[in-house]
Amino acid sequence: MHLPEVSCPHTTIANCTRVDRCYMSEELERAVYLQRLDPEQREEYVRAHDDVPAAVTDAMARADVRTFELYVREEIAICVFEATDVQAYFDIVEDDPDVQEWERYVAQFKEAGVDVDADEAVVPAMERIWSFEAP
Numbered sequence: 001m002h003l004p005e006v007s008c009p010h011t012t013i014a015n016c017t018r019v020d021r022c023y024m025s026e027e028l029e030r031a032v033y034l035q036r037l038d039p040e041q042r043e044e045y046v047r048a049h050d051d052v053p054a055a056v057t058d059a060m061a062r063a064d065v066r067t068f069e070l071y072v073r074e075e076i077a078i079c080v081f082e083a084t085d086v087q088a089y090f091d092i093v094e095d096d097p098d099v100q101e102w103e104r105y106v107a108q109f110k111e112a113g114v115d116v117d118a119d120e121a122v123v124p125a126m127e128r129i130w131s132f133e134a135p
Contacts, residue, residue, distance in 0.1 A: 028066060028082045031089075033125040036112040037075040045109035046072060055098035063089035075111070078126075 037045050049070060060068055060081075068081040083089045093099040 027084055029084070029086045030080065030082050031086045031125060032078065032080050032128070035077040035079070035110055037072070037077055038109055038111050039075045041109035042072070042075060045077070045106060048106055048109065053098060053102055055096075056102045059093050059096045059099050060089070063092040065089055077110075 064084040066082045066084070068079070071078045071080070081089070
């Protein structure tokens with residue numbers, strides 16, 4: 001998945017408009033994306049994440065993801081992750097059959113979100129519009 005160029009408050013970062021990609025330190029970038037759950041399937045979505053397959057977390061580790069957090073409120077799920085290279089993460093997981101299988105499985109609980117079967121892989125990432133850093 002290739003993303004267009006965007007500016008970050010710290011530096012210019014290539015290949016990103018749909019991902020809030022910003023250096024959190026000299027080494028890490030952050031991405032945030034939103035998924036909309038089917039309200040009738042919310043609990044099943046949460047339960048599915050009690051047992052994320054090791055092959056999925058192995059792919060994350062290969063992509064040098066340092067942290068990946070999933071937050072849910074009502075029918076909104078927010079994913080936040082930090083990696084040394086967000087684009088490398090997308091490149092690795094985009095072609096990983098185990099990750100694709102997982103995304104197809106959890107797709108049954110969503111109204112909108114990651115779609116591995118789209119003509120061009122879509123990650124519903126959020127645009128950062130404000131931030132604060134302590135002096």
